[in-house]
Amino acid sequence: MDCLPNNSDNKTLKTWFFINKSESNSFYSLSSDRRLASMDLKSNHTALVLADPAPLNKSTLRVSSGLLPYSGATLSQNLFLTVPTMKAGILDIRASNCLDSMESSSPPDKKSRDFNNDLESSDTDVAYRAWLLKYPSALASFDQITNPAKGKRIALFLDYDGTLSPIVDNPDCAFMSNDMRAAVKNVAQFFPTAIISGRSRDKVYEFVGLTELNYAGSHGMDIMGPVRQSFDDHSNCIRSTDNQGKEVNLFQPASEFLPMIDEVFNSLINNTKDIRGAKVENNKFCVSVHYRNVDEKVRE
Numbered sequence: 001m002d003c004l005p006n007n008s009d010n011k012t013l014k015t016w017f018f019i020n021k022s023e024s025n026s027f028y029s030l031s032s033d034r035r036l037a038s039m040d041l042k043s044n045h046t047a048l049v050l051a052d053p054a055p056l057n058k059s060t061l062r063v064s065s066g067l068l069p070y071s072g073a074t075l076s077q078n079l080f081l082t083v084p085t086m087k088a089g090i091l092d093i094r095a096s097n098c099l100d101s102m103e104s105s106s107p108p109d110k111k112s113r114d115f116n117n118d119l120e121s122s123d124t125d126v127a128y129r130a131w132l133l134k135y136p137s138a139l140a141s142f143d144q145i146t147n148p149a150k151g152k153r154i155a156l157f158l159d160y161d162g163t164l165s166p167i168v169d170n171p172d173c174a175f176m177s178n179d180m181r182a183a184v185k186n187v188a189q190f191f192p193t194a195i196i197s198g199r200s201r202d203k204v205y206e207f208v209g210l211t212e213l214n215y216a217g218s219h220g221m222d223i224m225g226p227v228r229q230s231f232d233d234h235s236n237c238i239r240s241t242d243n244q245g246k247e248v249n250l251f252q253p254a255s256e257f258l259p260m261i262d263e264v265f266n267s268l269i270n271n272t273k274d275i276r277g278a279k280v281e282n283n284k285f286c287v288s289v290h291y292r293n294v295d296e297k298v299r300e
């Protein structure tokens with residue numbers, strides 16, 4: 001698919017497969033689309049990808065039992081996969097259908113506003129206004145954000161897709177503007193700045209290209225940052241070099257599962273090959289199945 005501009009500005013339309021070290025491992029995200037920076041200011045709002053308790057519908061992911069990596073792996077009724085980890089403790093690998101929570105926190109689909117008839121269009125506008133009430137602009141609540149930060153050390157964590165780049169139909173074409181790059185470069189002079197993305201770390205770095213930032217890919221399963229001696233004793237931290245030969249700290253706590261994630265990727269490619277518009281993206285430590293370009297009727 002060519003990298004052409006489009007009108008679609010829903011934040012996320014896809015199914016996630018991800019690996020999560022612990023149930024309580026959650027993080028906050030500030031997401032936006034082209035029109036509006038939005039965030040839920042409720043203190044108990046966790047990132048979408050981890051917050052959804054809805055079990056996966058068996059037909060959604062179709063991970064065959066042949067993909068279970070170790071003999072001790074079990075697939076429970078609600079398809080939460082529990083695998084004994086090679087390290088201490090239990091590692092939960094959860095294949096979770098987050099569609100409901102992702103869709104409710106994404107703005108209503110603009111495609112239908114653009115192309116459907118007037119009645120449907122105004123319905124969608126009402127839905128969009130209701131969505132805005134639930135997810136107000138972070139910019140309109142700026143004091144609420146900055147006041148608690150006064151006198152404290154501030155670090156900046158930025159999402160990539162839909163925040164630094166516009167949402168586009170083809171994930172390979174989510175380019176960041178030079179103005180945005182300059183703004184991020186500027187702010188990074190004042191605060192430690194990190195980009196956290198569901199994408200692979202390499203891909204985000206390729207898009208952003210600023211060496212002075214920290215990058216966390218695969219929802220934090222792949223973190224690279226400047227060398228800090230204090231991390232040397234950290235069990236998951238190794239010294240590595242970036243693509244310019246500079247020494248860096250690298251955290252990849254799920255490396256042992258890479259072969260299994262590749263199998264999941266290949267299985268998803270196979271299972272979606274007949275769905276027109278579906279695209280499977282290998283994000284290294286997780287996989288995204290995009291259905292943004294799949295016909296609405298087929299999605300259902």
Ligand SMILES: O=P(O)(O)OC[C@H]1O[C@H](O[C@H]2O[C@H](CO)[C@@H](O)[C@H](O)[C@H]2O)[C@H](O)[C@@H](O)[C@@H]1O
Binds near residue numbers: 011
């Ligand atoms: O955690 P994020 O950085 O927000 O990553 C979430 C996903 O972002 C990308 O997909 C989204 O943006 C695409 C490009 O605009 C769009 O086509 C897609 O529909 C969106 O879901 C990325 O491609 C995914 O791998 C990430 O999981």
